[in-house]
Amino acid sequence: LAWQTCSSCKVLPREKQKELFWGRWLEMRDLLMIAFAVLMFLLLFGYIRGCDRLR
């Protein structure tokens, strides 16, 4: 059942995939994901500094 209903398993023609990828790549959503991950880690670097100063 999962095979038939999984939304991410559509096999698209290669050209269509390419079009979708390059069209989407620099969209805000990808940048947002990367920025979000970087932000989380920046917070963690800050956390290290905070814990060190607490001592």
Add this chain to the structure above:
Amino acid sequence: MTGSGWLQILLFLACVLAITKPLGLYMARFFEHERTFFDPVARPVERLVYRLCCVDEKHEMRWTEYGAAMLLFSLVSMLLLYLLQRIQQFLPLNPQHLAAVGQELAFNTAASFTTNTNWQAYTPETTMSYLTQMVGLAYHNFASAAVGVSLAIAFIRGIARRQCKTLGNFWVDMTRVTLWLLLPVSFVFALVLVSQGVVQNLRPYDTARIVEPQKAADGTAITTQIIAQGPVASQEAIKMFGTNGGGFFNANSAHPFENPTPLSNFLQMLSIFAISAGLTYTLGRITHSQRHGWAVWAAMAALFVVGVTTAYWAESRGNPLLHGVAQTASAQQNGGNMEGKEVRFGISGSALFATVTTDASCGAVNGMHDSFTPLGGMVTLVNIMLGEIVFGGVGSGLYGALIFVVLSVFIAGLMVGRTPEYLGKKIEAFDVKMAMLAILILPLAILTFTAISLVNPSFGTSAISNPGPHGLTQVLYAYTSAAGNNGSAFAGLGANTVWYNLTLGVTMLIGRFFIIVPMLALAGNLASKKYVPPSLGTFPVTTATFSMLLISVILIVGALTFFPALSLGPVLEHLQMQAGKVF
């Protein structure tokens, strides 16, 4: 419950005990740069790695530098995995021409594999190309496990070192654990799994004509079945040994290509506990208090026995609401609650696997936890809520347990009214603050996100497949699994949505790194302290009393934190089931 079932559980515990010392000794030796039988193979490769990566192996790091290196490594490898998923359709080894993974799912998966969680909000065989599985996911299986073990060793050094500001070198620890332990053992274990029938190939998927044609819901006749293939054995070995748990197939270790026989099932369970059990011996060896290592091992084993006994009992009893169905064990059938379980593993093999995978932060499953009885399912949930310190994830299990040890010693000190000591180190205010920061972050992440999800029908409860307390448990389990970096799913929750992908991804990062930072701070502080010889008033951490106190502290902290949520989920569901109510 059957005699053979109990025998399997006892044999399992005996095997865990048997491998603890040799593996722990081996790890202590290569981490302390003593000679091992594997040096002639690994040492030249190690030197090459350092030369290529410009690593000075003599350089010692303070806890801040150790933590920063670990975070930088994790960030870079997380971003690389994200990009790999987004461009997999242009890369080789994609015979099924699978498309790029969606942004939120790619973020979730990158966070998941970087944090050793391996939560999978997707169907692997229809979402990830062979290249993504091998280069992206399998790489993280090694890297995240190596990070965990390295951190545990850094913590042990923090306890063992005296008036020293450093904890070792992160890059050296990572390289050593990978070359001396993870790679060789995974190589051998993959071959063993192949001998049991686990597949290992790069072929396109097979199409088979099914013997009994089926009809789909819309009436279309189904006459063929696609059989997924792939390099499974190589990924399966590190998936279990590194307590990763992310399956090559959606059915994980319930799939006959991942876990074909009762023997492969037994070996997979054993490999989950192997490193974590061994690390307790390493702790004793490096801190020169072998009995302390065994005392920690005993506390873990006691909690394991309680968990597996409860799960086995609950699943063997079956479901009282199923009338007219024989649920007693006989020569012909396993008996009990067999829904969602594989016949070849039975009740004991499934209950044992479920307990082991949630005691450790593995998350592989050989049966569906969602189909367990309410109490059986609660065991898996509670195991993760306690912090997965019953042997636990590779490395993370030990440093999680040691944080509880510090807390136990502190409480013991409060009882007698003197400054607590732990293996010759005075436990002071800063140490307890760091221990509490590490302990409190887990319930904070779990309960906050669960609460938000449960009061929002639009993006939270709409993904639940079961109404009532079972639905609450599904959401609670998802965030618990993510925060505990377990990765097993209670199933039934449609987690591939923007809300769940993002919040579960964030929960995994919080559950991993916001515990590691205070843990490293604690280790760094312990390392800098001078040694205080034990006196008459020192609470010994090598006795059965200590093990009992440690168990009590773990259970009390867990119960006080999570009992309200558990009472609304599995406890209520159990009581309703006994009263004959269905949802």
